[in-house]
Amino acid sequence: MNKFLQAVIxxxxxxxxxxxxxxxAQAEEIVIPAIAAMSGxxxxxxxxxxxxxxxxxxxxxxxxxxxGRPLKIQLYDTQGNPxxxxxxMERLTRLERAPVILGCEISAGTSAAAQFAEQARVPYLxxxxxxxxxxxxxxxxxxSDQITADTEAATVVEFFEHxxxxxxxxxxLLYEDSPRGAGTIERIEALLEARGIEIAASAPYSRSDRNxxxxxxxxQTSGANVVIWAGYTEDVVxxxxxxQQLDFKPYIVGIGGGPGDVRIPQLVDRxxxxxxxxxxxxxxxxxxxxxxxxxxxxxxxxxxxxxxYASMCYRGVYTLKAALEKTLESxxxxxxxxxxxxxxxxxxxxxxxxxxxSRIKFDEHGRNVGSQNLIAQWxxxxxKKVTVWPPEVAVEExxxxx
Amino acid sequence: MSVELLFxxxxxxxxxxxxxxxxxxxxxLVFGVMGVLNFAHGDLLMVGMYxxxxxxxxxxxxxxxxxxxxxxxxxxxxWAVFGLLIRPIVGSAPLVQAQLTIGLSFVIQSAAFLxxxxxxxxxxxxxxxxxIHLGAIVVSVPLLIGFVIALVASGLLAWFLSATVxxxxxxxxxxxxxxxxxxxxxxxxxxxWVFVGATGSLAVAAGCLMGFYHVTPVVGxxxxxxxxxxxxxxxxxxxRGAMVAALVLGVAEALAGAxxxxxxxxxxxxxxxxxxxxxxxxxxxxxxxxx
Numbered sequence: 001m002n003k004f005l006q007a008v009i010x011x012x013x014x015x016x017x018x019x020x021x022x023x024x025a026q027a028e029e030i031v032i033p034a035i036a037a038m039s040g041x042x043x044x045x046x047x048x049x050x051x052x053x054x055x056x057x058x059x060x061x062x063x064x065x066x067x068g069r070p071l072k073i074q075l076y077d078t079q080g081n082p083x084x085x086x087x088x089m090e091r092l093t094r095l096e097r098a099p100v101i102l103g104c105e106i107s108a109g110t111s112a113a114a115q116f117a118e119q120a121r122v123p124y125l126x127x128x129x130x131x132x133x134x135x136x137x138x139x140x141x142x143x144s145d146q147i148t149a150d151t152e153a154a155t156v157v158e159f160f161e162h163x164x165x166x167x168x169x170x171x172x173l174l175y176e177d178s179p180r181g182a183g184t185i186e187r188i189e190a191l192l193e194a195r196g197i198e199i200a201a202s203a204p205y206s207r208s209d210r211n212x213x214x215x216x217x218x219x220q221t222s223g224a225n226v227v228i229w230a231g232y233t234e235d236v237v238x239x240x241x242x243x244q245q246l247d248f249k250p251y252i253v254g255i256g257g258g259p260g261d262v263r264i265p266q267l268v269d270r271x272x273x274x275x276x277x278x279x280x281x282x283x284x285x286x287x288x289x290x291x292x293x294x295x296x297x298x299x300x301x302x303x304x305x306x307x308x309y310a311s312m313c314y315r316g317v318y319t320l321k322a323a324l325e326k327t328l329e330s331x332x333x334x335x336x337x338x339x340x341x342x343x344x345x346x347x348x349x350x351x352x353x354x355x356x357x358s359r360i361k362f363d364e365h366g367r368n369v370g371s372q373n374l375i376a377q378w379x380x381x382x383x384k385k386v387t388v389w390p391p392e393v394a395v396e397e398x399x400x401x402x
Numbered sequence: 403m404s405v406e407l408l409f410x411x412x413x414x415x416x417x418x419x420x421x422x423x424x425x426x427x428x429x430x431l432v433f434g435v436m437g438v439l440n441f442a443h444g445d446l447l448m449v450g451m452y453x454x455x456x457x458x459x460x461x462x463x464x465x466x467x468x469x470x471x472x473x474x475x476x477x478x479x480x481w482a483v484f485g486l487l488i489r490p491i492v493g494s495a496p497l498v499q500a501q502l503t504i505g506l507s508f509v510i511q512s513a514a515f516l517x518x519x520x521x522x523x524x525x526x527x528x529x530x531x532x533x534i535h536l537g538a539i540v541v542s543v544p545l546l547i548g549f550v551i552a553l554v555a556s557g558l559l560a561w562f563l564s565a566t567v568x569x570x571x572x573x574x575x576x577x578x579x580x581x582x583x584x585x586x587x588x589x590x591x592x593x594x595w596v597f598v599g600a601t602g603s604l605a606v607a608a609g610c611l612m613g614f615y616h617v618t619p620v621v622g623x624x625x626x627x628x629x630x631x632x633x634x635x636x637x638x639x640x641x642r643g644a645m646v647a648a649l650v651l652g653v654a655e656a657l658a659g660a661x662x663x664x665x666x667x668x669x670x671x672x673x674x675x676x677x678x679x680x681x682x683x684x685x686x687x688x689x690x691x692x693x
Contacts, residue, residue, distance in 0.1 A: 038520075039511075039512070039515055039520075039619075040620060041618075041620050043515065043519075043520030043618075043619070043620070044519075044520040044521060044522070044618075046520070047519055047520045047521075205659060206659075208624055209655075209659060210418065210615065210624075210655075211414055211415060211418055211655065211656050211659070213410060213411070213414045213540075213542075213656070214407065214410065214411040214414070214656055214657075214659040214660035215659060215660075217406075217407050217410050217411075217660075218407060218660065221404055221406070221407060233522050234522055234616060234618065237522065237524065237616055238615070238616070241530065241531070241614065244530075244531040245531060245533045245540055245542050246533075246540050247533075247540075263521065263522065266526075267522065267524055267526070267616070268526075269526070269530065269531055272531070
């Protein structure tokens, strides 16, 4: 499967009507590689990323390309497997001598990719993984325009404190024990403990668990009325069904792709979604004004509302474009050194982004100092995900505590 | 940890175990009759699960009925797979069989990715959230229905094998194919029908699962691993052993999650698996081939 899919994706993927004008068509194309999990257990992330990239390229090339040249992204499948990530990175840095690599990869794969990029001295621009630990390694060639587990945890606790103003709140933690889920939950746990808030139950589960009744029952019997839940779509669907069967209706504050997946209303009873005030900490929501051009184009092209996975790589391509443009406009070649310097110089204002970020500006650790989260909540009978937090970007008020 | 939590885990695990049994019996039967350990077993189940989704979506039928409806289609797939891939490797070295069936597994997964994408599909019915309360224990109705159907299907299989002429032929082929052939049993035909029937039974299991579960292109792998564990725990080729092992594994899986409160709980299953291999190398009931 691996080689077959890689070949298909390498040849056919990505993407994009490359020309919007004769002049652009004649200019030399800029081809930049990107990596994503197009197959394997987290393939949904890569496939959505591919769709987001396609729309970004459509927009960029329609708007004149990068310094007058058409942009193309060549997408490589990693299966979300760190071993495959290393193979792909070796090929891209040593054989194909890529000047920069765009990462639409989950945290485990990004860890391997960042390590490899550091050794090969090739800028790696992460737009997906939220691992904060990667930014603490002192890497010089790793940049992340994405939010981190720290910003997610801080947003959850702020929202939790908002709920505490409405009555007694008993929190419990329910999470899929991947580095992604566990990392954020650990930070939340520390923040809650620092505020003297007692956690009624902490229930981790494995992604391979087919039966989530036991961990959900554990949370229910703890007496919790707010569940902070980190999970992917598969386990969130199974877990919500378990909650419905147990007639357990806490206020759910979700983290990760699962609770906010745009497909949730098709997969779970919509009434129940609203009963549990299913909310999700996210870095994108389609109702934001600044995202409308992307949302409309995505719906036209793919027939569905874009997910957060799709948005992050759309944003990543624009960050990449800014760095490429800065390099070319200063008359420099697209080399690894020049692109690294350009990435450190870019400063994209928030109103030009589709994310709720204040800006994209990297510090010396490669962290985007302008990244921030929002909280979206399923409303209107579980049919519409509405931005409810923070108040500066909220479209509606969050539902009150049950 | 409360007793209530343990009972809840045991009950839901037992019901899951019943469905695991139907899935694993098909694998055990194929191994027993033709000596092929099919690593693509879970992927064939995944094909059935997608079939159930398609039929339910287009007809509005419950997943349980949809599963029954696609039995002929799954049998046809089984017939094609047997003729093209399995028949040539019957009697080959285990490594050859493993390589071929693992390759088949990858091909099926890739095809599912191409046709359905990576998205998750499930079948939503009015029964989806229905439950029965036994005191403090909650029993999911779809899971219970799946369990009952799986149990009936497994019972029918046992009856077929023990009370029909075709069943005698299957058992004779499993016991000694050469002697069975000398006695007039058309061994190759029996092997073909066993594979076809086993693949068809996966449609029923797929219907049972889709009452409460979901399908993605990679879901087959976990069921392949699970089925292989059950077949080995039960004793290679021992159907009754596989049935018991499936129930034990279902309960152990759920209890591990409830007791250890850790995502490493599934490791407990592998410890159990290793212990059985060491202490009962012929399976839980001691009647299977040597592992």
